[in-house]
Amino acid sequence: MKFSNAIISSILTLSISSLAYSEEVKKVHSFGVQLGGGGLEYKGHDFDDQGVGQWYTYYNYQFVPNFSIEAGLVAGEDVDDWDDDWDDWNDDWECEGNNDNWICYSNDQGHFEFSAVVLALKADVNLSQRNKIFAKVGVEFYEYEIGFRDREIIDEEGTGFFVEAGWQYRWELGIGMNVSLQYHDMDDLEMSSVNAGISYAF
DSSP states (O other): OHHHHHHHHHHHHHHHHHHHHHHHHHOOEEEEEEEEEEEEEETTEEOOTTOEEEEEEEEEEEEETTEEEEEEEEEEEEOOOOOOOGGGOOSOEEEEEOSSOEEEEETTTEEEEEEEEEEEEEEEEESSSSEEEEEEEEEEEEEEEEEETTEEEEEEEEEEEEEEEEEEEEOTTSEEEEEEEEEEEETTEEEEEEEEEEEEEO
16 A cells, blocks of 8 residues: 555655646746847957947747757947047047058047847756756857948958857746846957846747
8 A cells, every 4th residue: 555655645745746847848938038238359459448239139939948049130330429529539540550551549539330130049047947057159250340430341251150158047937137248359340348137038
């Protein structure tokens, strides 16, 4: 009798665990948005010491537990307050290049814009029922512009490298929040940011 009770208890426990796991696995879709800020370097030089703001929106599909594929859109620009008054221009000019192609700009009068499509693989590790850490690695198809006042100096597009790592907390309803560090390698330009966002899994 005791043996039968033990078997029944084990079956019930396994059944409940399986149902709970099934409910978790059913939420294989998620989407979210992040806002962040950071800085950038162009050819190894700090181009805009005032910082860059960005937003990132994405969709995730979890094809096996702890692994997802991700598609996202990211865009941003410098967050300086430009002063176009000629009398307020400073003399902080920087130049780089060679005999055929010199680029000169002022940190106080430049502007930067970028956008990219991201395709990435995401892996996560559960710390508890609702907490996890995650990492993303992928490629991005980018385009960016660097200009001085109303003149475009650099206009580049290509394929780059995308990396992100962070922490996520998700409530039972599927709503989650996260913080992360994000890095973009766009050939001559490198950009990093600290992000915070929300997401929803279903």
